[in-house]
Amino acid sequence: MKLETPVIIVNFKAYIQGTGSGAGRLAKICEKVAHDTGKNIVIAVEEVDLHRISSMVDISVFSEHMDPIHPGAHTGQNLPEALKENGAKGTILNHSEDRFRIDMLKGSISRAKELELVTVVCANDADTAEAVAAFEPDFIAVEPPELIGGDISVSTSKPEVITDTIAQVKKVAAIPVLCGAGVKSGEDVKKAIELGADGILIASGIVKAEDPEKALRELAEAL
């Protein structure tokens, strides 16, 4: 599958508003805003919600994690084939809240390529982004960990993280770069795109918003 850019990826994480019935409500809102604005919106949900959510909406649904395993004797891991059969079109990997050993990251990216699943690999800074670019994921998302979940956006407070990441990744391979952490407003999105990002990765600004539809619409319109 090919993911069009610019894109907004809404990571539902394990927020109560983004799991179980909350995930269903939120997914429908994301689908509605995607339709109304014509913008590309992808959602990433917990593995347990994948099947139900992907059957409910026609926007792409990603997993928040995927293990580098083949079918067989593994316990408690996310099998790529199972994620795909349950509706995943891609997966986030190496999120700040779910760091991966480098060999496992490489393995998951290569398993995703076999199954034509899109990979969005997170990195905390430009150097890490440059390093993981060697594995040629489909996207790299740079997120300064200290800004995640806060109210100060990466594009406003650390624009150099975005521009440095784009420049350093480009030296290795032509991989689109997303950015995230603290994104809350249309202004934040506009700034990120002006800096050269191909989209944003966002969680709390939508999932925990009082009015998620209004919040997402503002971001989508700025994309």
Ligand code: G3P
């Ligand atoms: O995966 C997106 C994320 O880590 C950013 O989180 O809450 O700062 O939008 P947030």
